[in-house]
Amino acid sequence: LAFAVSPAMAQNYPDRPITVVVPFAAGGPTDTIARITAASMQKSLGQQIIIENAVGAGGTIGSARVARAAPDGYTLLIHHVGLSTAATLYRKLPYDTKTAFVPLGLVTESPQTIIARPDFGPNTLKELIEYIKANKEKVSYAHAGLGAASQLCGMLIQTALQTQVTTVPYKGNGPIMNDLLGKQVDMTCDQATNTTGPITSKQVKAYAVTTKTRMSTFPDLPTADEAGLPGFEISVWHGVYAPKGTPPEIVKKLSDAIVAAMKDPELAKRFRDITTEPVAPERATPQVHEKMLISEIDRWAPIIKAAGQYAD
Numbered sequence: 431l432a433f434a435v436s437p438a439m440a441q442n443y444p445d446r447p448i449t450v451v452v453p454f455a456a457g458g459p460t461d462t463i464a465r466i467t468a469a470s471m472q473k474s475l476g477q478q479i480i481i482e483n484a485v486g487a488g489g490t491i492g493s494a495r496v497a498r499a500a501p502d503g504y505t506l507l508i509h510h511v512g513l514s515t516a517a518t519l520y521r522k523l524p525y526d527t528k529t530a531f532v533p534l535g536l537v538t539e540s541p542q543t544i545i546a547r548p549d550f551g552p553n554t555l556k557e558l559i560e561y562i563k564a565n566k567e568k569v570s571y572a573h574a575g576l577g578a579a580s581q582l583c584g585m586l587i588q589t590a591l592q593t594q595v596t597t598v599p600y601k602g603n604g605p606i607m608n609d610l611l612g613k614q615v616d617m618t619c620d621q622a623t624n625t626t627g628p629i630t631s632k633q634v635k636a637y638a639v640t641t642k643t644r645m646s647t648f649p650d651l652p653t654a655d656e657a658g659l660p661g662f663e664i665s666v667w668h669g670v671y672a673p674k675g676t677p678p679e680i681v682k683k684l685s686d687a688i689v690a691a692m693k694d695p696e697l698a699k700r701f702r703d704i705t706t707e708p709v710a711p712e713r714a715t716p717q718v719h720e721k722m723l724i725s726e727i728d729r730w731a732p733i734i735k736a737a738g739q740y741a742d
């Protein structure tokens with residue numbers, strides 16, 4: 431049954447709390463970005479934003495939950511680059527990634543860090559590469575499922591080294607970090623938004639950052655490109671989505687709230703404290719975000735196909 435939002439409903443929007451679905455576990459990077467963004471957006475929307483962690487299957491369960499939600503502006507999704515990779519990683523999804531959502535605006539692009547448990551042998555990225563090549567299946571690489579940023583990073587490392595390690599799936603980088611600190615898994619890639627604290631306190635070993643340039647927080651930490659993986663680059667861009675069919679008036683109100691959040695000094699400070707930045711306000715728009723989503727689906731598709739990574 432088609433759901434129609436009356437003009438009065440659109441005009442009065444929002445008159446009750448809004449739910450933002452985070453498709454990964456609480457306490458991880460997406461959850462953190464969602465909570466900071468929501469805290470700022472609710473100031474201009476004048477309504478409470480509730481975070482709901484709908485986890486599993488590399489973020490596709492939460493995405494599906496929003497794809498089938500009523501397009502009334504009260505159920506939104508925050509997701510990252512993984513929304514675009516899952517489009518190829520899964521042969522069948524219950525939604526068409528290019529058309530199921532209205533992109534509302536980008537919010538940040540976070541660096542990823544290649545990290546390991548504190549007592550893991552290799553000390554540099556070069557040593558890590560040699561260790562992985564020599565030990566393959568012995569190395570356990572934790573990721574948050576097919577469609578997670580951590581999975582994308584692990585896939586690219588394995589492709590670059592033409593090898594396969596043992597991968598261990600989780601529901602998010604929150605639980606992965608717990609197991610890394612508990613020395614139950616060897617390594618992962620995790621966003622700086624989740625690793626800034628543990629790297630600073632030396633609770634994890636950091637080898638490299640996956641962005642083109644070094645992070646200001648850790649100027650001594652090399653880029654992957656510099657330290658042994660030439661051309662290796664991932665930036666974990668995050669955006670907010672509404673279900674397809676959301677009325678333009680509601681899309682405008684939400685998009686304006688995202689732009690306002692990107693200009694909010696409090697949000698900027700909280701982002702910078704965890705080594706990320708708000709996007710420039712002109713990039714926090716539905717138009718820029720939609721182009722990004724489509725171009726990222728098209729960019730990653732051949733890379734994923736070449737890596738032969740699929741789920742049914």
Ligand code: MLT
Pocket residue numbers: 454455458459460461510512573574577578579580581601602603604
């Ligand atoms: C998370 O929030 O747990 C992460 O974004 C998972 C991932 O994509 O690696």
